Amino acid sequence: MSKFSKSLQDKIEELLNRSLGDISRLEYIKQSIIENKKLYNSDIEYVENLALKNGINPSESPNIDYSVSNNLCWKCKEDLVKPARYCSFCGADQINEISDFDTVVSRRSKREYNPLKIISNFHSYQILAVLGGLVCLISILFAISNIERIFELIEFYSGQNLSGFLLGFLGIGAVSALWCLLVIVIPFWIKKPKKIGKFLFYSSFVILIISLMVGIVGFPIILFSGILALKKRRY
Numbered sequence: 001m002s003k004f005s006k007s008l009q010d011k012i013e014e015l016l017n018r019s020l021g022d023i024s025r026l027e028y029i030k031q032s033i034i035e036n037k038k039l040y041n042s043d044i045e046y047v048e049n050l051a052l053k054n055g056i057n058p059s060e061s062p063n064i065d066y067s068v069s070n071n072l073c074w075k076c077k078e079d080l081v082k083p084a085r086y087c088s089f090c091g092a093d094q095i096n097e098i099s100d101f102d103t104v105v106s107r108r109s110k111r112e113y114n115p116l117k118i119i120s121n122f123h124s125y126q127i128l129a130v131l132g133g134l135v136c137l138i139s140i141l142f143a144i145s146n147i148e149r150i151f152e153l154i155e156f157y158s159g160q161n162l163s164g165f166l167l168g169f170l171g172i173g174a175v176s177a178l179w180c181l182l183v184i185v186i187p188f189w190i191k192k193p194k195k196i197g198k199f200l201f202y203s204s205f206v207i208l209i210i211s212l213m214v215g216i217v218g219f220p221i222i223l224f225s226g227i228l229a230l231k232k233r234r235y
Contacts, residue, residue: 180207
């Protein structure tokens with residue numbers, strides 16, 4: 001029997017002699033000490049606090065500083081009964097385990113701020129939607145910025161003058177670019193993959209049509225992202 005267990009047993013016997021506290025619980029704790037069974041932290045704390053409250057064997061208590069900053073458990077952050085070595089909520093040892101606090105915090109911080117974990121939270125269909133949307137957007141913006149040169153080439157090879165339709169083509173390009181932005185944003189806004197899948201599937205054809213085939217480069221990427229979202233099991 002360790003020195004601490006002997007001291008705890010002496011306190012229990014004194015409490016029993018004075019008929020203080022829960023007699024049946026004290027008898028159970030005493031029997032556990034005699035049989036060398038593992039004691040619950042809450043039982044140890046109960047005896048320590050009851051003995052301290054009634055002034056029993058204060059000189060035989062282990063020389064431990066039970067004060068904890070802010071009177072909060074380092075593990076579960078619940079209020080402690082001062083002085084308390086063991087948390088009555090989670091049973092954490094406030095003395096022996098406090099040295100591991102910095103290690104626990106550092107491990108939690110690494111898990112919380114791990115950039116690889118944040119990236120892994122993205123679904124494959126979201127990444128593909130962003131990629132396809134950007135490819136289409138770049139293609140459409142390139143076409144808009146060179147619309148006059150494209151018209152000149154068409155006129156040169158076909159003899160058709162399309163300059164009167166310039167504003168119309170610019171409007172179609174603006175709508176196409178706006179739809180590409182929606183393809184990039186919507187997958188992160190809507191939470192249900194099934195709805196996202198339908199949106200991406202139809203959007204791939206919408207962009208292809210309204211962009212007058214300019215968005216054909218990103219069409220298969222957006223279409224495939226929509227199929228992946230539709231096949232996702234958890235909706």
